[in-house]
Every structure is written in C-alpha cells, then in structure tokens.
Amino acid sequence: MKKIIYIFLFLFPVLIFSQDFNISSYVNKNELFENEYIKFTIESNQNLELRSLRFSDFNIVQGPFTSESHQSTYINGKISSKDEYKSTFTLSPKKTGTLSIPPIDVTYNNKKYSTNLINIKVKEGRQNSNVNPNIQRNNKPSQQNRTINNRNKNLFAKISASKSKPYLGESLLLSYKIYQSIYNSSSIQITDYDLPMISDFWTEIIDPPNGKQWSQNREDINGVRYLVYTLKKEIVFPQKSEKIKIPAFEVTALINKNPFSFFNSREEKIIIKSNELTIDVKSLPSNAPSSFKGQVGKNYKLSVNLSKDEMFVNDALDFDLSISGNGNLKELKLPNIDIPKDIEKYPAETKNKLKITTSGISGSKSLHHLLIPRFHGEYEIPAIEFTYFDIIKKKYITLSEESRIIKVNKNGDLNTNSENNNYQTIPDKEDVELINQNIRHIKENSTMYENKKPLFGSFKYWLIITIIPILLLLILLIINNKDRFKNQERIASKKIKKEVLSKFKNAENHLNTGNTNAFYNELYNGWLIYISDKLKINKANLNKENILKSLEKKKFSNELIANLTNILNECEMAQYSPIDKQDAKKTLSFSRDVITKFENHG
The missing domain is CATH 2.60.40 (Immunoglobulin-like)
Structure with missing residues (x-):
C-alpha cells in the first residue's frame, strides 16, 4: 500500500507539469468614464513572475494581487489536474479616447507566448452613480x-x-x-x-x-x-x-x-x-437543375450498389442507394428509381443514420430494394442524379451514377415449378414449335373491318345491361358508408394520440430510472406532436404565438390554455434548472389530464 502511495506522489507532480502552457488576459469592462478604474487580470496555468509591468495609456493604482487554485480529478483510472494563477491590477486611464492595453509577452520552456491586445474606450465626464441606464x-x-x-x-x-x-x-x-x-x-x-x-x-x-x-x-x-x-x-x-x-x-x-x-x-x-x-436569408441562385429538390449543405455523397450484374430468371438482386452529407437530411427525398417493368420490385426498406450536433445534421439516408427478374434478357437500370447547393463552393453540385446493365440468363429447365419457385418461366415466341398447323403465332399486322351489326342483342348490349345495376349497387354502398370515409381523419388523429401516449410512456420510463432531463425532452416532443395534429399547425410554424392564437380561435377555455402553457414552460425550464422527481411525476399526471380535456373539447 505504501508503495502505491509513493508511486502516486511521484507521478502527481509529473502529471501537473505535463499540461500545456496557456496564458490570457482580460478586464472587467471595456468602456468607462475618465474618473473610473478598471481591473486587469493576467491568468495562466503556471506560476509566473510579472515584473516591471508598464502601460503607456494607464497608471497602475494597485497591484498585482495574486491568487492561485488547484484542482485534481480521478475519473476512470485517469488523473487530470487544473491549475490557475491570477495577477490582478487596478488601472486608471491617463486620457480619454480609445486606449489600449498591449499584449503581455512571456517565455516558458524557451517558447514565447502572448496575450491579446485589449482596447478600452474612455469617455469624458464622470459617471452618475445614482442612475444606471441599464x-x-x-x-x-x-x-x-x-x-x-x-x-x-x-x-x-x-x-x-x-x-x-x-x-x-x-x-x-x-x-x-x-x-x-x-x-x-x-x-x-x-x-x-x-x-x-x-x-x-x-x-x-x-x-x-x-x-x-x-x-x-x-x-x-x-x-x-x-x-x-x-x-x-x-x-x-x-x-x-x-x-x-x-x-x-x-x-x-x-x-x-x-x-x-x-x-x-x-x-x-x-x-x-x-x-x-x-x-x-439569401435566395438560392435561379439556375437550379431539375434534379435539385431543396437540399442545401456540404460534403454530400451519392452511392449506388447492385449485388450482381449477371443472374438467372427468378434470382434475387439487391439494389442499394445511399446519400450522405451535412444539411437538412431529415427533409431529404431520395431519387425515384425507374426499374424496368419486367423486374418485380419489392417495397423499399429505408434507413436513417443521423446525428444532430452544433455543426448541423450529418449522416446518411439509404434505401434497399429487393429485385427479381421474371424474364430473361438484358435490362437497364437508368442513371441516377442528385443535386444539392454547396454552401462552401456557393453553387449547385450534381452527383450522378451511370446506368447499369443487368444480364438475366434463362433457367436450365423452362418448366421448373418447384416448391421454392412459384413462377413458371414463359417461353418466347421463337421457342414455340409449329405443330400440324394447330398452333400459330399471333399475327402482328391485322386488317380491321367495320362492324355494321346492331347493338341490340349483341354482347355489348348485355354487358351494359349487367354493368348498370352493379354501378347502382356501388353508389348505394358509398352512400351507406359515407360516415366511414369521413372518419378517416378521426382514425389518423387516434394514431397520433397513440403515438403521444407512447411518448408519455417512454417519459415515465426515463423518470423511473432517474433521468429527468430525458423525461422532460420526451414529454415536450410528445406535446409538440399532439399540438401540431390537434391545431393543424405545421412544425415549422409551431411557436407559442401561433399556438395561443389557434387555441383562442377554436374557443378553448382560458384555464386549459394556461395549463398547456405551464406544461410547455416547465419542459423548457427543465433543460437548465433541475426539477424534483416528485414534481416531474405530477407534471406527467397533469399532462395526461390535460390531453383528456383537449379530447373532450372536440
């Protein structure tokens, strides 16, 4: 145990002195009257001797007053330390106008370091201590x-x-x-x-x-x-x-x-x-290409990948498209892919990998298609273009991928219809053998003659007679089920409410684990989703002024409006000031009650 302590005491000074040297200077104000004083402080992480400092525009009234502080932390097996040494001077200006405190030059470990120049504006007259205009x-x-x-x-x-x-x-x-x-x-x-x-x-x-x-x-x-x-x-x-x-x-x-x-x-x-x-906000240039869909940012990349370019009929093919960059990727619309009609295309699977930081939204959006060709031949996947406005180059940039050719070969057995393949390959017309004149190819060129037979009693006549009652039946069904069609909006609102209640449930889970910040964030997002749907306000226009106007227009009670305002304010406040867990539980219960009152309002 003593050896461990000795080693720690031996390494501790090394850890302290291994930190990079830094020095800075600052004042308490940069505007004053000629009868006022300013405080000027020089701060560094090493103890320096500041001798014979002189300022051409200021007199040293007092100082230097020195102070120091030391802080060491031990986190995850790593020791870090922070030292702070300050020397503070009280200065008085020698004249009025724009004066300056020059950089302080020091040498540490044979390297020169300097602080910044500080400009001070000194005004004529005296400060009135009884009146503060601020x-x-x-x-x-x-x-x-x-x-x-x-x-x-x-x-x-x-x-x-x-x-x-x-x-x-x-x-x-x-x-x-x-x-x-x-x-x-x-x-x-x-x-x-x-x-x-x-x-x-x-x-x-x-x-x-x-x-x-x-x-x-x-x-x-x-x-x-x-x-x-x-x-x-x-x-x-x-x-x-x-x-x-x-x-x-x-x-x-x-x-x-x-x-x-x-x-x-x-x-x-x-x-x-x-x-x-x-x-x-500046407008974008007017020469936007047709492939530009509103993306503005930097470092965009387009990637297209096919799992293979030669295959057999009914084999599966993976098609992947990805766009990455830094911009409003949440609003990014991926290009439409024109797949040949003889290739069966399954619904796309989309993936978003986005990160929101102080540098913006970065990451990627991608889609995956499963493609299955049903006939042999060569098929072209057309070229893909994506255009964005580059904020660094200040011009439109078009990214493109060339068209791809997929070669689909025939299967060995044209009549194969196994348990794993529900599709029977259909032969082309050149593969059909002419047998005893019974089977012939369909003629490609035919001559049309006018049919002068009357409509009455013909096939068309009976077809029309059959369709009319069917149409009347469909009209009756639509009339009888009109309420069902009108309720589609109500069904959509129920889905939104279900999503909001799910948000509240997630918030409750965060609260049970003691993460009040995540609780309020989830609760706040749930309320924004609900308000946007309930009041029919687009997310980009969702602000307190618009919310209050819409609530008053829809004649919600003042009490209900005040309750909602208090909840939103508390959620915003929680991002800065910690709030007691019991208060958070009350807010969650209160939120559920307020939503019920909103629903009862209609």
Whole structure:
C-alpha cells in the first residue's frame, strides 16, 4: 500500500507539469468614464513572475494581487489536474479616447507566448452613480423586481447565431445564453425563462452531452471575461428568403448580492431581457437543375450498389442507394428509381443514420430494394442524379451514377415449378414449335373491318345491361358508408394520440430510472406532436404565438390554455434548472389530464 502511495506522489507532480502552457488576459469592462478604474487580470496555468509591468495609456493604482487554485480529478483510472494563477491590477486611464492595453509577452520552456491586445474606450465626464441606464425599475411600488436589458455589461442575456446571412435552407446554430462578468461576485439562480418558438424555420433542438444540462463555461468578449450559462442550443433551417426576426426572451432570476455573508445576504428578484436577432436569408441562385429538390449543405455523397450484374430468371438482386452529407437530411427525398417493368420490385426498406450536433445534421439516408427478374434478357437500370447547393463552393453540385446493365440468363429447365419457385418461366415466341398447323403465332399486322351489326342483342348490349345495376349497387354502398370515409381523419388523429401516449410512456420510463432531463425532452416532443395534429399547425410554424392564437380561435377555455402553457414552460425550464422527481411525476399526471380535456373539447 505504501508503495502505491509513493508511486502516486511521484507521478502527481509529473502529471501537473505535463499540461500545456496557456496564458490570457482580460478586464472587467471595456468602456468607462475618465474618473473610473478598471481591473486587469493576467491568468495562466503556471506560476509566473510579472515584473516591471508598464502601460503607456494607464497608471497602475494597485497591484498585482495574486491568487492561485488547484484542482485534481480521478475519473476512470485517469488523473487530470487544473491549475490557475491570477495577477490582478487596478488601472486608471491617463486620457480619454480609445486606449489600449498591449499584449503581455512571456517565455516558458524557451517558447514565447502572448496575450491579446485589449482596447478600452474612455469617455469624458464622470459617471452618475445614482442612475444606471441599464436597469429599468418596475413602477409598481409593491414589487421589487427590476428588468435588466442587454445593454448591461455585467449581466445580460443574448441570442446568437453562427451566421447572420445564411442561404435559404442552410443550417445555422442558435444559442440562448446568460452572461455574467467574472468580476461580479453575486450568485445567480435562474427560476424561470420563456424562450421563443420561432416561425419560418425548421428547428432541431440539440440535446446536452450525456443527457445532462449544458455545462457552465467562460467566454471573452472584447477583452471582458464572462461566466456563460447556456439555456438552449438548436439547429435551424430558414424556410423563406427574407429578413426573419427572432424575438427576445426573458429570464427570471434571483441574485444574492452578498453570497459570502450568511447574516447580511440580500436576495433580489430580477428579469433579464435578451436582444432581438434578425437573420437575413439569401435566395438560392435561379439556375437550379431539375434534379435539385431543396437540399442545401456540404460534403454530400451519392452511392449506388447492385449485388450482381449477371443472374438467372427468378434470382434475387439487391439494389442499394445511399446519400450522405451535412444539411437538412431529415427533409431529404431520395431519387425515384425507374426499374424496368419486367423486374418485380419489392417495397423499399429505408434507413436513417443521423446525428444532430452544433455543426448541423450529418449522416446518411439509404434505401434497399429487393429485385427479381421474371424474364430473361438484358435490362437497364437508368442513371441516377442528385443535386444539392454547396454552401462552401456557393453553387449547385450534381452527383450522378451511370446506368447499369443487368444480364438475366434463362433457367436450365423452362418448366421448373418447384416448391421454392412459384413462377413458371414463359417461353418466347421463337421457342414455340409449329405443330400440324394447330398452333400459330399471333399475327402482328391485322386488317380491321367495320362492324355494321346492331347493338341490340349483341354482347355489348348485355354487358351494359349487367354493368348498370352493379354501378347502382356501388353508389348505394358509398352512400351507406359515407360516415366511414369521413372518419378517416378521426382514425389518423387516434394514431397520433397513440403515438403521444407512447411518448408519455417512454417519459415515465426515463423518470423511473432517474433521468429527468430525458423525461422532460420526451414529454415536450410528445406535446409538440399532439399540438401540431390537434391545431393543424405545421412544425415549422409551431411557436407559442401561433399556438395561443389557434387555441383562442377554436374557443378553448382560458384555464386549459394556461395549463398547456405551464406544461410547455416547465419542459423548457427543465433543460437548465433541475426539477424534483416528485414534481416531474405530477407534471406527467397533469399532462395526461390535460390531453383528456383537449379530447373532450372536440
């Protein structure tokens, strides 16, 4: 046991010092008045001696104040460590205008490293400490809530997109985040938030890794470092070429102004409002080939495979077609295959292997046909084309596979009709022997003569007399069964309800295993399927505004609308804030009751 401890103690420093060196710098704000101070921090994973630092645009008022932290973890037999050393300075500007803090250069293990240049905007005048333009207080004296908008530099919410000018149908990543300055010591607890369900986009929500919540991370924006809390990430595909506005969202949170004091802590309820975001969607070029069916993306590949190109009559042939790439593969329509009519084609088997990440939807869609030729000869499988718009090359790309020839040979015994082959091979006319003039080939050229016999008493006459009562009988059957035809929509709705209840059952299974995040995700998807069918709203237009309008139009009660809204909000909230298992059980039971009330409404 002692040997193990000695070995661990010997290896531990090696593990620590084997980590890659990194250094960065940041400030607490990049805009200030000439009478204010800023905090400037240099952070690295190794202990450095920062001597004789000088700044041409700033005076060092205090510092450096140094701090360090060490963290080691042991997971699955692997030891990892994280060290953090900070040196913080208090600086005052020497003048007004756009000033800069130059990069800090250091040498470590004979290699040079530098931090980034940070620009600071210094304004004339003095800050009015009594008025903060970033805080809008509620006029109601009984409420202590305040609204913080996205102009606040210390705490704000933000919607960001990976692209501001995508093409029609191109994927982009939308992120909904809360930013808190790393210098802000107040602790924040999110109690509720209302994220927009956007219109005119095909939307796919990205699940956090391992089915858990998004982890807290850090981001630098214009030299200022923030703690970042991610509420949701989603891949969206614009469905029309124009400027599409994504509305702001609001977050309700509790802030503890003094989290380190048990007796003096002051908790305040705030509402954080994000920015609005406008996406300028570009049209696709007008010279699209006829084989273009709307796919926009990159790295597409087309693959066609035949199991053999020569075979016997009634042998089975496997035909496989696959398209892979990165784009809206869920909406991908595979090309139609024109199989010769003398080859029997069994229904296609389709397979989807798709993965949704922050890079978009990638993977493949494939189909498999079982083909059986019933006659000998040569058959052509026509060429296959697939066209997509490449977002990197910014042009249409056509992928194609050449036509294939299949040679089908005769079987050895033309009259074979075994238990394993229910089809009897039919000989061609050249194989028919002329016997005693009794069997002749069908003439290919015939001369037609006018038939002047009257209709009455003829075969046609009796055929018409027979058909008329049959038609009348069919009409009577249709009239008597019209209700059955009208109920097709009701039958389809029952299938949807069955699918939704199956989703609820899956959610209950996740809940029983303790996976509340997967529970709420399954419950949320079930509700979206039900609402889309019940209110006849396309998935791309499924947002809270459209849902509420449709519910009010169909005259659902205010209580029922409020119940549905609460369930959807709780499902969205669960992606960020953990919810008690008992509360989740109540939500599941409540969801089943609400669906029953929806069904009773008609």
